[in-house]
Amino acid sequence: MQPRIPRQQATDRGLNRMDIEAGLSEELAAVVAGARRRALRDGDRQIDTAHLLHTLLESDPEVRAVVDDGPRIARLLGYLVQRSIGYGLRWQSGVEDAGAVPTVREDGWSPVAAGAMEYACALAARRGGEPADGIDLLAAIVADPESRAVLVLERAGVDVATLRARLDAAVEPGVEA
Secondary structure, eight states: OOSOOOSSSOOOOOOOHHHHHHHHHHHHHHHHHHHHHHHHHTTTTSSOOOHHOOOOOOHHHHHHHHHHHHHHHHHHHHHHGGGGGTTTHHTTTSSSSSSSSSOOOOOSSSSSHHHHHHHHHHHEEEEEEOBBOOOHHHHHHHHHHSSHHHHHHHTOOHHHHHHHHHHHHHSTTOOOO
16 A cells, blocks of 8 residues: 655656755754644645644744734634544645646645745745744745635634735844744
8 A cells, every 4th residue: 555645756846855855944844744644644645735834833832923822823723623524624635736737746745835845945045044944834835825724824814914924024034023
């Protein structure tokens, strides 16, 4: 039986899994591992942005603080938990993608999540080559208004435009959030 999310396979669509995960901090590498476990447990074919958001919120206090560390976080985590038992079931058969034609990657990442990981690494590189961290990844996730994570954030009542503005200030080189 072949695993639903392969450990590594080359892909001709951007970076492969090893390339994506090479520029991450230890903390963010743990987030990716948690998202991978969550995707497998939920029966999803690929890691998507909602898996990444869920694990980020559970493990990174800076991410929780920038989102709104309070009752909204509990509501947001509640929506994310419902993925596998409620409205998220419709996502299991589909691919989170950014184009009109769904693209299935062979490395276990949805196209949108892979793009977010690449963008998070680019944000970190602009700061001088530091490994990407949770704030970088959150900024990259909310940059795509069609991502599953953004849909969950909006459903939980998070003002995504305001969150994007806070994150832009946080990831901009030389600017304190």
